[in-house]
Amino acid sequence: MSDTGEEWQVARRRKGAARKSNTLQPCAAAAACCQEELDVGKTVKRIRETVSELRYEDFLKDWKEQLLVAGSASLSEKRDTELSIDHVENGRDSRTSQHLECVCYGLGSFSSCVSARFQLAMLLLLLDAGQIPLKDCSVYDPAFTSGERDVLKELGLTVLTENEEGKRSATKPTLFYLMHCGKALYNNLLWKNWSTQQLPLMIIIGNSFNGMKDRAIEREFKQDYRYISQAVDVCEESVLPCPPRLIDVFSDTAVITFPSSSLNKLPQSTWTEPYEPQYQHCPDLEIIQREAVS
Template sequence: MDRNPGALRGALRARPPSRCVGYGLGRFCSCPVARRQLALLLLLLDELGLPPSQCFVFDPAFSQQELALLAELGLRLLPENEEGKHRVGEAATLFYMIHCGKALYNNLLWSNWALGALSKMVIIGNSFRGIEERLLSRILERDYSYIAKVLKGTEEIAFPSHPQYTDTFNDTSIHWFPLQKLKELSCEVWECVEEPTYQECEDLEIIRKEDSVSP
């Protein structure tokens, strides 16, 4: 995976999104790592020329103070816990999901499981290749099948490493799904569109909608 900062910037500029969705920013009022991740999100919006009003965020952990600060910054709160199941529709969308649970990425892919939708997405988050390397193949294919199926249709560039921010952006990559690569996937890849349930998953890593509580 390329770690060239210029390649990272070029990948974003080559696929300019018209909106952004941010999941899992965390408790940035109390956590320095979360603050740095929020700062990068704001810098990315500026770099891409996206107004804050076109960035929609959600984390069930947000406090009332954090919600107020996000509103002051001009960011918009998603109305409910989507569990990552956000459809891009016609809008090219950047998903900012650093250190989110694997099920969140899997849900996002499932909800956009079509050539046209996937090719409109850019995901900044945990390395898909890293997920593949760390999980047994049978677990990846059973619990996170959409990540497993999209790997061959994915382009990925790792974030540049920095000794000062090893705990902030470690294992982070930018991912996108070129239409031509997606077309090269087998027909069988697109036939199963069953919604993930994670019934056999021992460590889900996300907060379910029914488990969300008001901050």
């Protein structure tokens, strides 16, 4: 690899202790320090070199195949729903070709953190594999510097300007790329799409829900992260392979989908008036919330 051993050590320390906010300060400080001097062209080139490096990794094939299987199922769910509605209303078949959209939250400061750069490179490879246009991939992280936002725009991605806190409604088949994000972000995303119509449109590539459950105190998990705790029993998870040398970049990652056949087994009361998550009692909230308007 082209990165120095020292750089990897920094990445390991950051990712290994990601749940402690004070450990993020050195990385954030480095990003702030280089904000004015970030060379957009050089950074874009470095990211594309990382893409080229990952392109020939053996494990990438499995990631692509898992995405294509999940994407095909999600698009099929959407087409079947549209066909059923249109057939009832108009007596005709209106199925058209579609592709996934993509939303990426919590990528991190990829200009100063090697793990974040590899995760960005993987995102670009998955967009290519899924034939998702770059402009149809929206990215956001409050940690992005203005220079990093320029880099993302140069790559062709759409940079969001508002902190959605993960509360994005999936109105069409959408890949959510959430690498090493906090539980609150996943919980918010599930809440916003908590219905038998919308959940099947979602594909999540991110932390395993089963892993979250296993590491949490059961009572607190059910109370604070209600939607993850319910989804873990009906979602389908396919664990993605990760080579040992990239364990701090891609560990504990899975493709998560929500088949209608599983959701329909739950009682109807499951979907009645889902309330918006509140986290007043969470001592270690793993999300940066948007500032309240005074």
